[in-house]
Amino acid sequence: MSVAENQAAAGRGSARAVAILSSLGRFLVIAVTTYLGLLAVTFFIGRVIPIDPVLAVLGDRAPTAVVERTRREMGLDLPWIEQFYLYVKAALRGDFGTSVLTTNPVMSDIRRVFPATIELATLGTIIGAVIGVPLGVLAAVKRGSLIDQVARIVGLIGYSVPIFWLGLLGLVLFYAKLQWIAFPARLDVVYEYTFTPITGFYLLDAAIQGQWDVFYDAWRHIVLPAALLGYLSLAYISRMIRSFMLNELAQEYIVAARAKGLSERRIIWGHALRNAAVPMVTVIALSYANLLEGSVLTETVFSWPGIGLYITNSLQNADMNAVLGGTIAIGSVFIAINLFSDLLYRLLDPRTKTG
Amino acid sequence: MSDTLLEVDDLRVTFPTRTGLVQAVRGVSFSLRRERLGIVGESGSGKSQTGRAIMGVTPPQAEVSAKKLAFDGMDLLSMSPRERRALRGSRIAMILQDPKYSLDPVMTIGRQIVETLRTHEKVSKAEARERALAMLQAVQIRDPARVFDLYPHEVSGGMGQRAMIAMMLVTGPELMIADEPTSALDVTVQLDVLKILDKLVAERGMGLIFISHDLRLVSSFCDRVVVMYAGKVVEQIKASELRDAQHPYTRGLLNCMPRIGFERHPLPVLDRKPEWAA
Structure with a gap:
């Protein structure tokens, strides 16, 4: 192979590497966007569904003061945008809270x-x-x-x-x-x-x-x-x-x-x-x-x-x-x-x- | 050994369809030496099916029969599928219309050429590559080593058709069936590809069946012309004498050809008489 051909081959090689990197980058962007969309949808469903999370944890006989305190502890009194931020942050850490049923962290379940x-x-x-x-x-x-x-x-x-x-x-x-x-x-x-x-x-x-x-x-x-x-x-x-x-x-x-x-x-x-x-x-x-x-x-x-x-x-x-x-x-x-x-x-x- | 390369006598191709049997080819006969034979006719005249029947690549549901269909003295219809296959691609080759569809899109051009070669000859990979590159050179591709590694979608139509020719000629066949080899190409490229085909056919002393709807092309490119209409041969004539053709259908076709400097208005309509097809 001549020098020129070698260079041409090398040029093709690096062009190919760039193409692969850019398509990997695009994949990453798509993955992250889709994942955020998934988080948003699940968050939204979680708020819309007529289940009171506090009620699920404490049962219906807890005193009002306890209910209020738990609500604050769970961050349910915060504005929803802040709740969403905390939700995403926790989800990215792999923290989905604790399961009421098994009492284990959901992630370990x-x-x-x-x-x-x-x-x-x-x-x-x-x-x-x-x-x-x-x-x-x-x-x-x-x-x-x-x-x-x-x-x-x-x-x-x-x-x-x-x-x-x-x-x-x-x-x-x-x-x-x-x-x-x-x-x-x-x-x-x-x-x-x-x-x-x-x-x-x-x-x-x-x-x-x-x-x-x-x-x-x-x-x-x-x-x-x-x-x-x-x-x-x-x-x-x-x-x-x-x-x-x-x-x-x-x-x-x-x-x-x-x-x-x-x-x-x-x-x-x-x-x-x-x-x-x-x-x-x-x-x-x-x-x-x-x-x-x-x-x-x-x-x-x-x-x-x-x-x-x-x-x-x-x-x-x-x-x-x-x-x-x-x-x-x-x-x-x-x-x-x-x-x-x-x-x-x-x-x-x-x-x-x-x- | 006679110098007749191919003999076709009363070739018929029939397709069963929902509405009954359709006879695409109805008793075509001609013989071919190492010469260039053109088959012309309009769409649906059975010219392509004639080529495919000789090649043995008609769809499985089609029925092919003939009084005689012999290549180099061998009866093509009575031989086993295996023997027939051994002929295809090695001694009889075929070029299809549009390289966009007739080359496998997920295989590099080089590999497709090598594949033909290694199907018929026991050659090493290195030698096959060498011969494929030489073949690409022969069809006047300037940078064979680069084109070898390209995929069909990465080359132009003219280049693709040259690759197709290379793929089919690499084994050195004796008979080539070219089914509308330039119809899908730009007019400017058509002549290039034709010249290459012409040169290779002449150099190698091959027989050529050139199937086309382009009367002018066929008359300038072939030695002899078979005119087909509705699955039948209506006239066989020397290309040089095409101007003096007798059959009214051929005359009609000739009449439709535009000439520079002459006004054609209204455009003539082809005369079709049922008795020609009878």
């Missing part, structure tokens, strides 16, 4: 329950993507064939049958009758005392510590709910992938690829799916985010101590700190997933890199 949900949702999404993507591709490639029909029916059932019903049926069959899986919970009671989680993801923790009996037990507990959530996202992912693939397979570059003499396998997986990967990332990310917030029913049926169950319980007990804290936690993860899929977008589609 979330640290305990959120990993349970994330573990379940992650496993579910992995199952959904690993099966859903190939199923969708095959359905598109062999359009109108038996496999397309099967995929359609599988998807239809996944859409329309309530998940808690499937969950109950699954429990009756695999737990009560066949005894292949463990009862609804995260872990057997025996292990509750011998096992100390590190990250809160039990499968991971057990593997790190080499406690394979715990790993196996955790697996027996998680497999059915994860499979159900996996089925739910599989139904969605495979339908979307099918339509993305049909769209790509009709493009002219596919004709060109055939004219080049490429194998069908190479055309489908190397060209069409590679192009369909861009919207695919969005679909999988959305389905993942959906599982993170929306698996309350599954968590209820399987007594899964996750954030859905936590928020529902808190809501029923008018525990607003916990509800808002949980909402913000879910929202934050939502923002993070969206940013991540945006980044992936940029990696997958060269057309989004510049400009």
